[in-house]
Amino acid sequence: MAESDVLKAAGEAPRKGAPAAVAATMAMTAAAAGVTDRPTRDQWISVRSQQGRATAVGWRETAPLLAYQSAIAVACECYDVVVVEKSRRTGATWGAAADAVLRSASARNIGGMDTLYMGTSHDMAKEFIDAAANWARLFEHVCSEIGETIFDDGSENGVKALKIDFASGFSIVALSSKPRSLRGRQGFAILDEAAFVDNLAELIKAAMAFLIWGGKVLIISTHNGVDNPFNQLITDIRAGRLRYGLIRFDLDDALKDGLFERICLMNAHKHGEWTPAKEADWREELIGKYGSGADEELYCVPSQGSGAWLSGPLIEARMVDAPVLRLSFPDSFNLEPENRRRAEVDRWIEEELRPVMLATLDTNLMTGFGMDVGRLRDLSVMCPMQITRLMRRVVPFLVELSKVPFQQQEQIRDAIVRGLPRFIGGRTDATGIGASLAESGMQKFGPQMVEVKFSTEWYRVEMPPVKAAFEDDVIAVPRDAEVAADLRAFKVIKGIACLPDLRVASSAGGTRHGDAGMAIVLAYSATRNPVEAYGYQSARAGADEARPGRRNMRPVDEVRDAMMPGRHDGLW
Known part of the structure; x- marks a missing residue:
């Protein structure tokens, strides 16, 4: 069967066109994006009775793809990066497998390329490669049998993967998701159930390199919470910050395109002949089984229950215009003589830090201090926090340090603390590499500069008051995308808010591990347990x-x- 015929039969334009296909795909997304009340059973019967069957007679030969499945292939032809926001088990992967075969079976001069599929498990990889093999047979493309291979992902032993080779010289390889697996690769990258991978931000960053030499990236997933990076990605696309293709289809969209009709055809022994009433009953039963999770799992509405400690909208509502000073040095800076390093940082303090302190600190307010310590991999963040007369905690500025030697971190910390008006105490991360800086802080500034070793009990006691401050609008933090991301990094694990062992890339190089968020939490702790400052006239x-x-x-x-x-x- 001709490739273009498959897509035409599915109700879309051929792969090699067309502006109309883009318009149709985007219109489908826009229409689905509106949140409306779901139709009742009787309303659904009426809708589908008026519409009639979506599946044509002889669909296996004439229209094997449903319209929304075909739309994925069309969008991938028109955009370098396509994101699919979908309902659970609607066959998006089946449609992606068809497009993968069309690309990998084609010669290089007409757009052929390797396909690298990444799911969250070996079972998903097996399902995808089986679907690809079925499409290859349908399209009558010469290919090898499915085989297992050891995929070189940069690790010592590699990773087990499944593979199909085509006569074109290209292959489809399916494996579980690890960002390093994409390094040095080229072709068509498919990231399936992306909201559920361990480090989506790193995976997407690695996949973007595919675009340099004409590759494609397809990101598919159901939702996994409003603060998940997948939902943040979709938000950026809808806001126009990212010029990616976006397709959205929920359960009802899929049913209108013939999903349950296909289910009846494939499972006639269970469902018999399709009717609108049977579909309505099946739909109601499915929604009932998902219960409170139906909106997220079936209707593309991300939930607030993803384990996020603070929601994105709540964080943004507490943000104000305040500076975030960032200082980073090359690795070679650590090899400079001490007097040069000290002089360079003294210059930065005088030219950058001190003017900000003079401009932002209210000399009449009591001030606390928090510091989260990092060195090579993570950032060090220093956070002063002032208490207003209405007991609101305000962060006047933040300082973020990347690859700054410990001696210079101490130099900057001392300049900040000595310049804080009505200083009432501080908290410093004393876990791991922070122990030395925390100790020097206590020695220089006294016992109210507390050394904090993070523990479950510490999180249990200190985190709830911070969340209450956000909810009660008695805290203000700098309006900054990375600060917001750090605050979103906290998760509720076994009922306690803490930072999971997950890092994301930093704009300054290295990684972030909720660093600014932790500095804010430490500063808040210092303002809750201050050493009282009394005025006294002798x-x-x-x-x-x-x-x-x-x-x-x-x-x-x-x-x-x-x-x-x-x-x-x-x-x-």
Whole structure:
């Protein structure tokens, strides 16, 4: 059967066209994107009775693809990157397998290329490769039998994969998802159930390299929560920030295109002849089985119950215009003499940091401090936090450090803390590599600069008040995309909000592990448990003046000086 005939028969334009196909595909997406009440059983019977059958007689030969399945192939021809937002088990992978065969069986001069399919399990890889083999037989393309191979993913032993070779010289390879598996590859990348992979952001970043030499990327998934990177990707496409193709079909769209009709044809022993009433009953039963999960699983509506600690809209609602200072050095900076490193950072402090501190800090407000420590892989983030007279916590600015040596991190931290008005204490990450910086902070600024070793109990106690602050609108954080992403990185695991062991790429190089979010949490903890700052006017000023080096210092400052030996500017 001719390739173009397959797509024409499915109600779409041929692979090698056409603007009309793009319009039809995008119209389908736009129409489906509206949220409406689902039809009742009786309403569904009426809708489908008026529409009639979507499956033609002799569909195996004339129209093996349903319209929404064919739309995937059309969109992939018109866009380099296509995202499919779908209902569960509607056959999107079946449609993608057809397109994979058409591409990998074609010669290079007409767009042929290898296909690399990545699902979340070996079973998904097996299902895809079986579908591809069926399409190859239908299209009468010469190909090898399905075989197992060891795919070189850069690891020592490689990874087991399934493979079909075509006479064109190209192959379809199916395996489970690991970002490194895409490195150095070229062709058509298919990422299936992308919302459920371990690190979607890294996987997509690796897949984008396919585009350089004319490859394609197809991302398919049901939803897995509103804060999942897959939903963030779709949001960016709809907002016009990403010029990718987007196709959306829910259960009702698939049924109108003939999904249950095909189910009846393939399982006649169970369902018998298709009728609108049978379809309506089957639809109602399916929705009932999914219960509260039906919106997400069947109707492409991402849930809030994905384990996210703070929702994206809530985080954005608490964001204000405040600077985020970012400093990064090349690896060679660590080899510079200490005096040069110190001089370079002193210059940055004077030219970049100090003007921001003078412009943003309210000298009348008490101020806490939090620091999440990183070095090579993760960022170090320093977060001052001021308490307004209405008890609102405000982050006046943030400092993010990437690949900054520990000595220079200490240099910057000291400049910040010594410049904070009415300093009431701080919290420093003392877990792992942060232990040394946390210890030096306590030694310089006294016991109120607490060394924090993260534990389940610490998260249990400290996280709920921070969430309450977001919900009650008594916290303000800088409006910054990466800060928002760090706050979204917290997940509720076994009932406790914490950071899972998952990292994403940082714009400064290296990775992020909720770093800004953790610094904000630490600063909030410091403001909840402060050392009280009291104003005091001594009745015996003369006695103080007689003490060398203590001129005009109040008794409260003497106590402070003992607690914070590295600081001599008082509390006020």
